[in-house]
Amino acid sequence: MPIAKKKVTALVITYNEVGYIERCIESISFVDEIIVVDSYSTDGTYEYLLNHPKVKVIQHPFSNFTAQKSFALKQASNDWVLFLDADEVVSEKLKNEISLKVETENDIAAYWFYRDFMFQNERLGYSGWQTDKNYRLFRKSKAKFSDKKIVHETLVVEGKSGIFTERLTHYCYKNYEDYKGKMLSYGRLKAKEAFYREKKFNYFILLAKPTWKFFNHFFLRLGFLDGRKGFIISHLNALGVLEYCKELKRLEKKNELAYYLVMP
Template sequence: MRKLTIIIPTLNEAFHIEEVIKSASFADEILIIDSFSTDKTVEIAQKYKVKILKREFDGFSSQKNYAIERAAHDWIFILDADERIPQPLREEILNVLENGASNIVAYDVLCSHIFMNRRMEHSTFKNEWKMRLFDRKFCRHGNKLVHEDMIINGQKSRLKNHFDHYTYRSFDRFIAKKNHYARLQAEQYYKKNKKPTFFHFMVKPAFRFFNQYIFRGGFLDGFPGFASAYINSYGVMTRYIKLWLLHHKMN
């Protein structure tokens, strides 16, 4: 059977680190790539059989590629600290490693979001596939700072079972994550000399809210559906404000 390394990127994930390590315990290797956490993330992780790398964060893609190159095994599963692998997915991964088709080099996995203690079933949360299981000989992340893409040299398939993403820990933490993503996206646009306009400040945030909450059925997820749509629209607006600040040397 082909062996598996699960890579867990971390930055101040003391709240999640123990549970995510337990979730990944079936792997042949657990590799943590830490961006110099200032909480007890590393201290807690060291209690378990894991390999820990430390590297200054300069983008999600480069951070993950760094860890991928240093993994002990070719087959990789990327698992964020706020994610978990349920038993059905664990069994399916092991089956793929043992019996999977030799021509498939990567697998998309369905992400099931749990937000404000509710499993989200509509809007942008519905049918969100992410490429997480792959053979590193044929796959690499691109150079995006955020929402990283994957360059694949071969065929891919889909797994039947989902992984869980616990998107909400506290309101302040959730907003902080949105601000972090907004900054990275603004820097990405700035490097491409993209300049914000009235359309980016007013139309795009409004469209994000109505598209997610009304047109894609976010209202069916109750108040968490409303809160998610509202905060995501805020994230879009913040991205372009930060881009404007970069262009005016005010960031």
């Protein structure tokens, strides 16, 4: 009796991803199930997904990345899950490698993927991203998202991990305002995460952390070799850290005000 093919579910979370989600969905059409959890997009993303014959789309309110991805994971029908960002694309060679790994390597619970970062349609060679890797393919029964982080969520894996040779393509930079908005949003979410962990704001951190972020990405991680693109990425990453510091200060002030308001 022939052995049944192992099925794969692709998961994506979205919010206003027109111009990116189409390419992502096309690149994962080889999987057995595609589920997208949309947090009430207003740019046509939901309508595109609703009318796509291979996609099951569910709208769910967004509170943080970990909660949204954990919700999406529960919707998957298959044990093997390929979890992508809406601006990531799977190449033909990577498709073949995914199919081969799922069918032949039975002792692996999750796989790391390296990523090529794209500045619009040009690859970033440096700027801190050259060693970036994330879990993207894993067994649902062997992994879950840690509730200790609400942004840049962490996958907790029970079992052995493997790593792919081929890279994901990540279209991280659409334009200046889009990437700036993304970095500011990440900064605010990281501040909430830090606040819940009782980390404290101080002015030294406000001065030091953004400066270090820029210096690290542009000089130590060789962003200057990417030229103008490297400068923009390093600057906006530092801006995200600055927003983290400012938001942490705002949260502390808000908490202090609430405390004094309830004092007898």
